[in-house]
Amino acid sequence: MHHNEKINLTQVCKEFAPVFKLTAEGLAHLGLPFEKDRSAVLFSTENLPMLAEALAHFAMAKRDELLGIKKPEPDAPPRPAVQWLPADDTEGGSI
Secondary structure, eight states: OOTTOEEEHHHHHHHHTTTOOOOHHHHHHHTOOOEEETTEEEEEGGGHHHHHHHHHHHHHHHHHHHHTOOOOOOOOOOOOOOOOOOOOOSTTSOO
16 A cells, blocks of 8 residues: 555445444544545545554453453653752852
8 A cells, every 4th residue: 555545444344344333433532533525434544553553442441441450540750850959158159
């Protein structure tokens, strides 16, 4: 496939129905870019890896939700250390 080539997901999903169906609303829910052309949903082939990742993440999250598996909260990003310096009590700085 060439870069910037568009595929018609509406047609592709008909081949996989009823197991797999992507709509414009579904793509928007996954946060993926798409175009609408009349009744067709068009998707750039260069974004197919992003689609696969989003679907896998969604499937795993739904599995965990259905099984009651709770993921641990991600660790907070490290904060920069606060460095306390002695106060300069001379007017105009040290000489």
